[in-house]
Amino acid sequence: MRMKLKTKIIWISCLAVLSASLISDIVIWNICRISLTRETYETVYRQVYEDWLELRQQLDLAQVSRQDEDVVLYYLKEKQNDYVICMKYLGYGHMMVWKEIFNHTCIESTDFVNELGWNMESYGMMVYSGYELEGKRYLVFRTSYQSDYYFYWITDITYLHRRLKQLALRMLAITGVLTVVVSLILYRMITRALKPLQELEVSTQAIAEGDYARRTQVDQQDEIGSLAEHFNQMAEAVEIRTRRIEESEQRKTLFMGNLTHELKTPLTAISGYADTMLMMKLKPSEEEEALSYIQSEADRLERLSRKMMQLLELDQKSEIEMEEHSVRELFAAVEQSCRQILRDKDIRLIINEHGERLRMDLDLMTDVMVNLVDNAVKASANGGEIILRAGTDEQGYTCLQVEDYGSGIPEDERERILEPFYMVDKSRSRQHGGAGLGLALVKLILERHGMQMKIESEVGVGTRISIYNMFTKR
Amino acid sequence: MSRNRVLIVEDEEAIGRLLTMNLKMAGYETVWFQDGQEAVDSFVKDHRFDLALLDVMVPGMDGFAVMEFLKPYGIPVIFLTAKDDINSKVQGLSGGAEDYMVKPFEMLELLLRMEKVLARANKTEDILHVLNMEINTIEHSVKQNGAEVSLKPMEFELLVVLAKNKNRAISRENLLRMVWGTDYMGETRTVDVHIGQLRKKLKLGEQIKTVSKLGYRLEDVEG
Numbered sequence: 001m002r003m004k005l006k007t008k009i010i011w012i013s014c015l016a017v018l019s020a021s022l023i024s025d026i027v028i029w030n031i032c033r034i035s036l037t038r039e040t041y042e043t044v045y046r047q048v049y050e051d052w053l054e055l056r057q058q059l060d061l062a063q064v065s066r067q068d069e070d071v072v073l074y075y076l077k078e079k080q081n082d083y084v085i086c087m088k089y090l091g092y093g094h095m096m097v098w099k100e101i102f103n104h105t106c107i108e109s110t111d112f113v114n115e116l117g118w119n120m121e122s123y124g125m126m127v128y129s130g131y132e133l134e135g136k137r138y139l140v141f142r143t144s145y146q147s148d149y150y151f152y153w154i155t156d157i158t159y160l161h162r163r164l165k166q167l168a169l170r171m172l173a174i175t176g177v178l179t180v181v182v183s184l185i186l187y188r189m190i191t192r193a194l195k196p197l198q199e200l201e202v203s204t205q206a207i208a209e210g211d212y213a214r215r216t217q218v219d220q221q222d223e224i225g226s227l228a229e230h231f232n233q234m235a236e237a238v239e240i241r242t243r244r245i246e247e248s249e250q251r252k253t254l255f256m257g258n259l260t261h262e263l264k265t266p267l268t269a270i271s272g273y274a275d276t277m278l279m280m281k282l283k284p285s286e287e288e289e290a291l292s293y294i295q296s297e298a299d300r301l302e303r304l305s306r307k308m309m310q311l312l313e314l315d316q317k318s319e320i321e322m323e324e325h326s327v328r329e330l331f332a333a334v335e336q337s338c339r340q341i342l343r344d345k346d347i348r349l350i351i352n353e354h355g356e357r358l359r360m361d362l363d364l365m366t367d368v369m370v371n372l373v374d375n376a377v378k379a380s381a382n383g384g385e386i387i388l389r390a391g392t393d394e395q396g397y398t399c400l401q402v403e404d405y406g407s408g409i410p411e412d413e414r415e416r417i418l419e420p421f422y423m424v425d426k427s428r429s430r431q432h433g434g435a436g437l438g439l440a441l442v443k444l445i446l447e448r449h450g451m452q453m454k455i456e457s458e459v460g461v462g463t464r465i466s467i468y469n470m471f472t473k474r
Numbered sequence: 475m476s477r478n479r480v481l482i483v484e485d486e487e488a489i490g491r492l493l494t495m496n497l498k499m500a501g502y503e504t505v506w507f508q509d510g511q512e513a514v515d516s517f518v519k520d521h522r523f524d525l526a527l528l529d530v531m532v533p534g535m536d537g538f539a540v541m542e543f544l545k546p547y548g549i550p551v552i553f554l555t556a557k558d559d560i561n562s563k564v565q566g567l568s569g570g571a572e573d574y575m576v577k578p579f580e581m582l583e584l585l586l587r588m589e590k591v592l593a594r595a596n597k598t599e600d601i602l603h604v605l606n607m608e609i610n611t612i613e614h615s616v617k618q619n620g621a622e623v624s625l626k627p628m629e630f631e632l633l634v635v636l637a638k639n640k641n642r643a644i645s646r647e648n649l650l651r652m653v654w655g656t657d658y659m660g661e662t663r664t665v666d667v668h669i670g671q672l673r674k675k676l677k678l679g680e681q682i683k684t685v686s687k688l689g690y691r692l693e694d695v696e697g
Contacts (some may be wrong), residue, residue: 264556268578269488275581276492279643279685280499281693290495293488 006194010187017182021175029171033164040160041139045124048141048153052126055079059145066148069101076102085109085152098150105154107133112152116140137161196224200231212239248315259308266297266304273297311441320361320448327356327390327398334369334388341374346383349373353390356398364445371438372402372465379406379463397469405462414455478592481526482506483513483540484554485533489577493527496581499641502588510535514543523549524597525588530555530562538569545570550591554579582648585639604637604694605681616676623675628653632668636682636692645689665690 058075062068069088076086086102087109100109112131120127120142131138131154141153196218206214215235218228273290276282282290314320331351342349358365369388376386389401446453450470457463480497484490485508494504505523507513511534526549528537541551550572555562558576566574572591575584592598602609608617614630616623625633631653635644644652646662654660669690673679683691 261556264577265486265489268556269486269492271578272489272492272496272581276496278688279581279691280496280641281683281691282495286495289491293491297488 005197006190009190009194010183013186013190014179014183017186018175018179021178025168025171025175029164029168032167036160036164040157041123041128044139044155044157045126045128045141048143048155049125051079051081051153052141052143052151055151056143056145064145066146072145072149073102083154083156085112085154087113087150087152089148089150101149107154113150116142116152193222193224196220196228200224200228203231203235207235207238212242251315252312259304262304263301266301269297270294270301307438307441311444314364314441314444314448320364322359322361322449324357324359325362327353327358327400330358330360330362330365330369331388331390333362333366334373337366337370338373338377341377342386345377345380347377347380348385350385350387352387356390356392358398358400360449365449368442368445368467369400369402371442375438376402376404376406376463379408380404381406393468395469395471397471399466399468401464401466403462403464408459408461408463409455409457410459411457414457477501477503478524478597479503479505479522480588481513481517481523481544481549483508483510483532483537484527484529485509485531486529489529489554492581496585496642500585500639509533510537510540513540517543521547521549523547524595525549525592526551527584527588528553530557530566538565541566541569541571548595550595552584552587552591554584582639582642582644585642586652589638602634602637604640604692605678607637607676609634609637618676625675626671629668629671629675632665633672633676636672636690640692640694643683643685643688643691649689 055075059072062071062075064071072086076084082104084102085100085105085107088099088101090097090099098110098113103109116129116131120129120140122128123141126141126143128139128141131140136156136158137160139155139157141155142150143153144150196216199216199218203214203216212235215232216228218225220228273294277287277290331353335349335351338349373386373388380386384405387401387403389403391399391401393399443453446467451467452470454466454468455463456466478501480502482490482493482497482504484493484506487508490506490508494506497504505516505520507516510532514535523544526541526544528540528551530537530553532540537553537555544551551570552573552575553566553571554575554577555566556577563574572594573587575587589598600610600612602611606619608620610616611634614627616625616630616633632649635649635652646665649665650658650660650662654664669682673682678692681693683693685691
């Protein structure tokens with residue numbers, strides 16, 4: 001059976017309160033019973049003992065003998081104590097025969113005496129026993145005179161038992177009320193204490209159903225509060241991780257979609273030219289042309305797959321190896337790699353750095369800069385210039401810039417150029433051998449470095465791409 | 475004899491060149507643009523086209539927009555695109571395109587579809603001129619150097635297919651399908667027999683080439 005934790009705790013605590021209070025009731029009631037009984041017995045004993053002393057004195061003075069039943073009777077009557085039974089013992093051998101001398105009570109004496117028998121407990125100078133008749137309780141003390149006369153002093157102590165019963169009932173009532181009150185208080189306290197748990201449960205369910213942004217609000221300075229705090233930390237970690245996986249998955253799906261899309265053009269060309277060459281009688285010059293297209297399109301496929309692999313590897317690699325290098329080193333590597341394309345268009349590369357240093361994977365960062373310079377070269381007219389700049393921001397992070405005075409990027413395309421395969425001017429960049437993966441790769445590499453890229457551009461004026469640390473305030 | 479003029483808008487150089495090369499061989503006259511805007515600009519001056527092949531994703535102006543300019547002139551459009559999603563197909567076809575080819579496509583299929591589209595637009599020539607022959611597709615008659623040559627119906631159909639796809643090798647299987655129909659249960663041997671007859675009757679032993687393993691090709695290199 002599934003029981004709510006709250007119900008369980010309340011049941012257990014109520015049982016605990018109830019049993020504790022019952023045990024203390026029993027202990028207290030017993031103490032009360034013992035002391036009350038002792039007190040009552042003591043009082044009764046004194047009273048009886050006084051009466052008995054007086055009677056014995058009178059009997060001694062009268063020198064009562066075995067035959068003087070009338071004298072005993074006389075004194076007893078004179079005492080006007082109706083709660084005394086006097087019996088004379090006539091011991092015929094083994095038989096125990098009693099004779100009733102005085103009895104004003106409604107108790108049938110022979111039975112009474114036989115019932116009490118000889119086994120009475122001693123109390124002070126007398127022996128006593130309890131006796132019950134018609135719902136009433138009596139305390140009976142017995143005294144004897146010259147082994148002939150036996151006096152049974154009967155005292156009604158029903159009131160003692162009634163008092164004890166009343167006490168027990170009162171204590172039970174108090175216990176009941178106490179249990180109810182304590183239960184109510186506990187219920188409220190536990191409800192309040194467990195409320196965050198309920199909220200945690202709801203949040204857990206929400207997260208399980210996919211609401212990863214869900215958090216709990218618990219301001220409690222106890223274990224539940226810290227549990228909620230840790231829960232939130234866990235949810236945060238799960239959310240970040242899930243989002244990262246989703247993003248990576250999305251990126252991969254996009255890559256794959258774009259890749260198949262991008263594969264179609266070279267495939268159409270390659271199979272189309274091959275088909276043409278097989279099926280048609282071409283002039284030698286046309287055959288040569290077809291072959292050269294087959295080759296260049298196959299090259300394009302190869303470049304595409306290589307960049308694709310690079311992109312996927314980079315996406316999977318958990319950590320990149322970063323070391324501190326000087327920006328001068330980086331720029332020198334870039335200049336080296338771009339020398340040919342710069343020379344082809346007669347473009348001057350102006351380098352502007354002041355000994356800045358940067359933690360990076362030098363090879364990957366060189367890839368980034370070469371990609372950006374390559375784009376800048378493609379956008380620039382012959383004989384232009386491109387500026388490579390390094391600087392330090394207010395937080396002390398090194399930032400980099402590539403600036404050109406080329407054709408610029410239209411505003412509505414600035415976001416989209418970061419998508420894999422996107423090209424601003426498709427025919428132009430394809431003619432230049434681009435596959436459209438460059439900036440997507442750049443963005444990914446920068447992300448892995450904890451850096452980001454800002455593109456400022458105006459059509460016909462030029463483009464400035466800034467690379468700066470993610471924590472740089474703008 | 476007038477050739478069908480085809481407007482091609484395709485930004486990929488390799489594909490564009492492939493199309494012009496094949497269409498020229500098949501006897502079309504082509505004008506090729508790599509930019510949608512340029513195509514439209516020049517179209518204003520010269521709109522004598524029988525058909526347009528448009529790539530959807532081209533710089534300048536996309537294929538759908540270019541089609542809007544061609545509509546008033548009743549120029550049928552076939553889209554060529556790498557986009558294989560239903561949305562762009564619907565957009566293209568409901569926008570008035572005659573057909574839609576998804577890359578990668580086969581040249582033979584494109585040529586057949588172009589032919590169908592031209593036939594629907596009544597822009598095909600009823601009389602085909604190949605080599606020294608004049609093939610009248612309405613009267614089902616062939617004149618060689620002015621003299622009528624009698625051909626059996628299937629021989630005539632085969633000649634028309636070869637003539638329409640001149641300079642292109644067509645496999646026996648494809649010939650069987652194109653001439654006799656898809657549900658014809660014959661053997662490729664039938665094709666060989668009919669080709670033999672054509673060669674004999676029209677003295678085309680040289681011009682109808684057997685391309686090893688591939689099929690037959692009617693060569694008319696002058697075109």
